[in-house]
Amino acid sequence: MTTQRSSVLPAPPDEVSAWFARPGAIRRLLPPWLPLKVIEEASSLREGTAVLGLPGGLRWYAQHNPSEYLENRQFVDELQVRGLRAAPTRVAHWRHEHLTEPAGPGHTTVTDRVSSNMPATQIERMLDYRHRQLAADFAAHERASEAGLEPLTIAVTGSHGMVGTALCAFLSTGGHRVIKLVRRAPQSKDERRWDPQAPEHDLLDDCDAVIHLAGTSIFGRFGDSHRQAIEESRIEPTRALAELAARSGVSRFISASAIGIYGASAGAAPVDEQSPPEAGGADFLSGVVKRWEQAAEQGESNMRRVQIRTGVVLSPSGGILAVLRPIFAAGLGGRLGTGKQRLSWIGLDDLIDIYHRALWDTRLSGPVNAVSPHPVSNAEFTSALAKALHRPAIIPVPAAAPKLLLGTQGSKLLAMADQQVIPQKLLDAAHHFRFAKIEQVLAHCLGSPSRED
Incomplete structure (x- = not known):
């Protein structure tokens, strides 16, 4: 069976082909709900091989066919069986044609044509996701270009985390050079070893910008060692x-940065960038984030500095959604406690767009709230998640339950946090959100057949 999708992008065919050829393209287009991860990207569209990992250590090899490659017009990959790790794919058939053709001045029609014996509905969902990503990524890069952004060399810490992986792929496919600052020995020309406590004097040579994401995950039981790791990895x-x-x-x-600066008990009263730190009361995280932002302001120069105060990031690749998705998929989900606590959230791709905007919008400086303009209650969130997964959400979770996993402090700061944060600076800048409503982002990243626009 053959499935096909087409869309028009605001760029000429050579630019579109260049996007696909750059590092990160497959990461931008691989649906996050699939049980696949990128092991190796294809070295070329003409004859390279992309390697994807499946559960259980299995491998999917997508071999590009050199005889069918047409520069700026077509490349084709097919499933290839290699060794015992690919044994379960021996009965699968997969042929994917990527076609580009001019669609008037400065525009290109992109067509994906997949021939496979796999379920057609799954392929349709995958292609729908792929074309939404393409359209949104190209639109974001077009806005940046119109604002005068030229290719930059950008140093990134935390490049292997959920946010860092997506951001590096977005920037590199957009034509920027990404230098990953890593703590181990560099493994490529685009990596540099970074000592967080004492960085080498030449670490940032030739870099136009720094995006600093590194920091120990705050998720966990808030004992002394966890609190110490959170502080020491940031300040x-x-x-x-x-x-x-x-x-x-x-x-x-x-x-x-994080919206934790406002305090975990800010409640229903809206807070924005003009609100004082700890507006909802002082706690451990609000104190850490306040000192974290102060640390980012150190050093004398005219360098523009932006602190991205991030809300709860939604992606099945990690974070809260990775934890809740299997529970809700099993029909065991429900609101937490009363369900009235406010959740200030942001989709992963919208967060990437905000970091990108911080590179080119000179009006942005200081703290910027990276949240959707439409926070929801916990009850609204759980209802939307259940709907996206086509499951009920009828089993409430007692407010005391998170204490078993996170402890009393962790439960208060994470699971039971109650904040209504407004992205006022982004609203003032007329920022475009890909997915402003909770139903939209969950349908997109979980592959729901229907999506509320």
Whole structure:
């Protein structure tokens, strides 16, 4: 059976083909709900092989066919069986034709044609996702180009986390050079070893911008060692990197932050960037985030600095959605406690767009709330999640339950956090959100057949 999807992108065929040829393209287009991860990207569209990992250590090899390659017009990949790890794919058939053709001045029609014996509905969902991603990514890069953004060299910490992986793929496919700052020995020309406590003086040579994402995950039981790891991975490394960036002539320093600065019990009263830190009361995380942002301001220079105060990031690739998805898919989900606590959330791709905007919009400086303009209650969130997965949400979770996993403090700061955060700076800038409503983002990233627009 053959399934086909087409869409028009605002770029000429050579630019569209260049996008597909750059590192990160497959990561931008692989639906996050599929049980696949990228092991190796194809070295070329003409004859390279992409390797995807399946559960149980199995492999999917997508071999590009050189005899069917047409520069700026077509490339074709087919499933290839290699070794015992590919044994379960021996009965599968997969042929994917990628076609590009001019669609008037400065535009290109992109067509995906898949011939396979796999379920047609699954392929349709995959292609729908792929074309939404293509359209939104190209629109974001077009907005940046119109604002005057040219290709940059961008150093990124935390490049292997959920946000960092997606952001690096988005930036590299958009034509920027990404330098990944890693703590191990570099394995490619686009990696540099970074000592968070004492970065080398030449670490940021030739870099135009720094995006600093690194930090120990806050998810966990809030014992002494966990609290210490949260602090030590953020404050001093951020101070040292900001000071180095200021000395190195970097023009933009964009660092991760969190809406935890407002306090976990801010409640239903809206807070925005003009609200004082700890507006909802002081707690451990609000104090850490306040010092984290102060560290990002260290070093004297005219470097523009932006702190991205991130809400709850929604993606099945990680975070809260990775935890809740299997529970709700089994029909065991429901509201937490009363369900009245407010959830200030952001879709992963919208968060990527906000970091991208911070690179080119000179009006953005200081703290920027990276949340949807439409926060929801916990009850509304659980209802939308159940709907996206076509399951009921009728089993409420007692408010005391998260204490078993996270402890009393962790439960209060994470599971039971109650914040209604407004992205006022982005609203003032008329920022475009890909998915402003909770139903939209869940349908997109979970592959729901229907999506509320």
